[in-house]
Amino acid sequence: MKGGFVLYNGKFFRADEKLFSGDELFRLEAGIKVWFRTEDNEILFHGQNYAYLCAATRAINLILPEDFDLGGARLRRDVSRLLNKNKFYLAGRVVAYLFPGVNGTDVLLTAEEIPRGFFPMNENGLLIDIFNEGRKSDTVMNPYETGSRFLWMIAAAKAQSLNRQNMILKNHAGFCCEGIGTSFGYIHENVLYIPSEKSEGYRVVLTEMVREAARQAGFLAAEKDEISTSDLEQAEEVFLIDNALGIQWVLGIGNRRYYSTKTFEIVKKLQLMAQNKKAFSNAKG
Incomplete structure (x- = not known):
């Protein structure tokens, strides 16, 4: 069965599992949200997307997690883990949320499968x-x-x-x-x-x-x-x-x-x- 998992601070949770209580939801609104495409388990234009993610965090004075290095190795690794866990081996849309946590910056990754083809154009306008x-x-x-x-x-x-x-x-x-x-x-x-x-x-x-x-x-x-x-x-x-x-x-x-x-x-x-x-x-x- 495909899908059903998210990755929160490096750990897998069921997508329907409650991760935040009511008084914690504000933390999501205080962070950033970016999304990008993957094909064959790889982030397309990874360098440019990672630079944009870093710029977005700086714009709201959000500190990147300590293990987010200049090359984006952790993001690449975590995205690959998430895609494999969900069995999205072809093409996917990954959404990354970075927001204030109790001990630093939290990272939540979600994914959904999309038609493969390296940015295929929509058939119907x-x-x-x-x-x-x-x-x-x-x-x-x-x-x-x-x-x-x-x-x-x-x-x-x-x-x-x-x-x-x-x-x-x-x-x-x-x-x-x-x-x-x-x-x-x-x-x-x-x-x-x-x-x-x-x-x-x-x-x-x-x-x-x-x-x-x-x-x-x-x-x-x-x-x-x-x-x-x-x-x-x-x-x-x-x-x-x-x-x-x-x-x-x-x-x-x-x-x-x-x-x-x-x-x-x-x-x-x-x-x-x-x-x-x-x-x-x-x-x-």
């Missing part, structure tokens, strides 16, 4: 919309999940009410900056545009590799500070970037419909990069 019922505040937590957590919850409820699979969120100035748990990109006149760091959006580690894959596919790639809803309406193609699922092509935003031909060309290059172990450490944005 996503129907999404623009979220206009709240904006993201400008804080030092902008690049991380903690900076968007509660706005994502509100936007997810709105998406469900509209029968949409995601939403594009805006920053405090009213420009598009991220999706729910994702970043995004759009193609216009053979240029791939993605939100810049100044856009104040959630930063997905995989965006760096998507940008390089676009260049390899023959497109120009540019970061943009201010992306308007009009930019998305005029785009030829739009896609979301999920750190575990990869590029997810968008069929429509509201009543606007898009193609996916050029997006698929980028996906193919991204898949080649992910399969090439040397590219794990050599991908440059």
Whole structure:
């Protein structure tokens, strides 16, 4: 039987086992949450993902566990143990929670099995919309999940009410900056545009590799500070970037419909990069 286990501070527990009492749940909210993809029991783009995890902990002044070395050996080892315990030998989505513990920083790892294929593109395009019922505040937590957590919850409820699979969120100035748990990109006149760091959006580690894959596919790639809803309406193609699922092509935003031909060309290059172990450490944005 597959699945059913989590790894908490190096020890296995049943996924349905109660690990925290009611007055301890606040500790989870005081930490960070990151996720990434594994294939064949290995973290894809491990170095970049580990650097992002470390940066996220520093942003909230959370001290890394003592045995979290510079190379991320413990994370790699614990992820491998978790995948083997759950018998997720092909592809998985691993979520890492780091949060204040009684004696230092606690680490909780969960995993779920996902379709293999080194970031395969979704077969059916996503129907999404623009979220206009709240904006993201400008804080030092902008690049991380903690900076968007509660706005994502509100936007997810709105998406469900509209029968949409995601939403594009805006920053405090009213420009598009991220999706729910994702970043995004759009193609216009053979240029791939993605939100810049100044856009104040959630930063997905995989965006760096998507940008390089676009260049390899023959497109120009540019970061943009201010992306308007009009930019998305005029785009030829739009896609979301999920750190575990990869590029997810968008069929429509509201009543606007898009193609996916050029997006698929980028996906193919991204898949080649992910399969090439040397590219794990050599991908440059």
